[in-house]
Amino acid sequence: MGIWNAHTSVGNITGSLLAASVLDYGWGWSFIAPGMFIALAGVLVFLFLAAYPEDVGFPCSNVPAARVEAVARDVEAQAQSEGIVEKGKNAPIREGSGVRRSVGLLEACMIPGVLPFAFCLFFAKLVAYTFLYWLPFYLSQTEIGGEYMSVKSAGNLSTLFDVGGIVGGILAGHISDKLRARAITAASFMYAAIPSMLLYRIYGSFSQTMNIVLMMIAGLFINGPYALITTAVSADLGTHSSLRGDSRALATVTAIIDGTGSIGAALGPLLTGFLSTKGWNTVFVMLMLGALIAGLLLSCQVVAEINDKTSKLMRSTSGLQSSEVSPSQPLLSEQR
Template identity: 50%
Template sequence: MRSLAPGIKLITSFSRDSWYRFFILILTFVFYTTYHLSRKPISIIKSQLHRNCSNVIHPADLNITDNDTWCDWAPFDQNNYQNLFGVLDNCFLVAYAIGMFFSGIFGERLPLRYYLSTGMILSGLFTALFGLGFYWQIHSLWYYCLVQALNGLVQTTGWPAVVACVGNWFGKGKRGFIMGIWNSHTSVGNILGSLIAGVYVSSAWGLSFIVPGIIIAVAGVICFLFLVEKPEDVNCTLPQHHESVEQEPLLRNSSSNEEIFSSNTSTAVEPVEDHTEAISFCGALRIPGVVEFSLCLLFAKLVSYTFLYWLPLYIANVAHFDPKEAGDLSTLFDVGGIVGGILAGVISDYSGGRATTCCAMLIIAAPMLFLYNKIGQNGLPTTIGMLLWCGALVNGPYALITTAVSADLGTHECLRGNSRALSTVTAIIDGTGSIGAAVGPLLAGLISPTGWNNVFYMLIAADVLACLLLSRLVYKEVRGWCGYTTRQRGFKEI
């Protein structure tokens, strides 16, 4: 008998369930990559909107009346341009933070495929509208603020929806590792957004927004055509956290997908799907650990988003790189974030301590931020090394809380099998974190005119506060390791 080709052997070695789970993981990874890809250009083009015009060669036919600002883009040609950049960032981030608290509620009650695809297409529209301001010669701050605010609202559709979808497909086993890898979409999106925006920033910065806008809109169409929200929609087995006490013996004795989804067992699966109500906002807040992790994420995300929006400008001002080089160099922070997110997931899976892992990384991050500000620009190798380290330590806890921790809490055992809390819990945690994401860039815009040292002191203080907010959970986890608490399935009772 002829042996199968090695490639076919590899393909057939995986079950139908495994292929569907892999497909959903890749699909949601791509979707949220495009969300971050469309957010990044604003940080790249800041140094182009306000430049040192004395170093720019002007056209011979241009009548220059002010040599200091002739090459700047009004209204960002004023001396308070950093404050205006802060206002622009906050229009997006405040709208995002407010919208996030409602997005999870909608996500629990609307079909995820329609909800996500609509949000991605609208995000593409508003991202492109910002870039069209370059071609339409719009110099009104109100226009850019309005577009940013509307974009912030529609972008809230992304995170609760993709986390809920992944949570529907994956159980708690190795969740930190799987979601640590999956969550690298944030950094990958930032990197791709920086590189795409950098291609056009010096020639036609409008395309730095239009091209990412087209990409995320196309991804929205793909989402509508291919996303499968739940395993039962395609007769795949349910992950562990969907199983109720009554279902477990039945599923354990089943030998195939056909047995699990036969007419005899469908009545056992149906009550979990049809007779559980979506959790209320206050009910989600009562889940142990939600408040602490939400407040911790507020300060952790404050630090991460300050880097997201201000790092290219900081590198350009302090290290004197041109806008494209500063944007390219800033991607190293996100490269470090990929490694940090995976490392945080692996460590927390192995130790069983989500809070302790976050706290340890935040403690190390504080002095690392201080060192980056002091010696980070002493040569290119030092800059590269410090950016990688800071990215790993800053984004590691942020990635862990928004993925594995949110999924753990959204399927916590106190919910008694109700799987319809995941989107709401995720939205509460990320929405609270988004308040910090809004405050951080705003404070950076207000503080940076007094010196970049003060900005870094603010970031260090935020890291310390994030650690303190996790202190009770860390104490519980340490006691658990010493045998004082009972280990629950994948998550300690806190």
């Protein structure tokens, strides 16, 4: 999913480059040109995107095959008893037969891990979208290598933050799959984002090369958890064991998590507008504090995953020791 979620950063890069390319015609075109592409994408989605698997001939993912067959048999038996259909003919299954109602909003919030990850994403997107919206302005207002760059050059250079974000999303997904520990991975990336932002603020103005390297490193650690939570974590929680196989909760859980994060995405750039008047150091303090809070919000999940890993390691170790001791037991019994 980290690879799939790269489309988010690709869209950010494309939008920034498109907006920067039309700056010569006026600031207004930086909104009109991307808006035209959004309208075109909306038409394509409306015409060609299938909303449900069954719309293109696939079985409904919400109903297990065994349940579908059972419902079919029940419907056919009832129809035959009433003389509606002849024996051997298949009766149509009514849509929604035997299917549970959709999970409610409150019920979805009660799924273990939904709220901690939702509030973690709030602060993660607060940091990520502050960079997305304010980084071009920051670059144009900061002396880098002894000179200032134009607004157009700053817009083009800022896209490298999302290049690092693509790598971070893929890396976070790969690590979490290998470790089977979503919270540990997300929290570790958020904690690592704090020193990366500090280094970028202190040393990013030394040279353009240094700025690019540190910017991409910061993008890697900032966008990594954001990509992980909006994809793999949402899918895991949306199919949690407490739902008893009702996969329709996936959309509700994703909406709760990503919706909470979007509030942070709106709040971060807004606060930056006020804090930037007091200096960029104040802005970076806010961003580092947000990353710290995002990591701390996952503390309970991190502890639970560590305990789970520790218990599994202890069980495997004890099992290995028992297998090493067991061959000697027949010899002891023979000696007796």
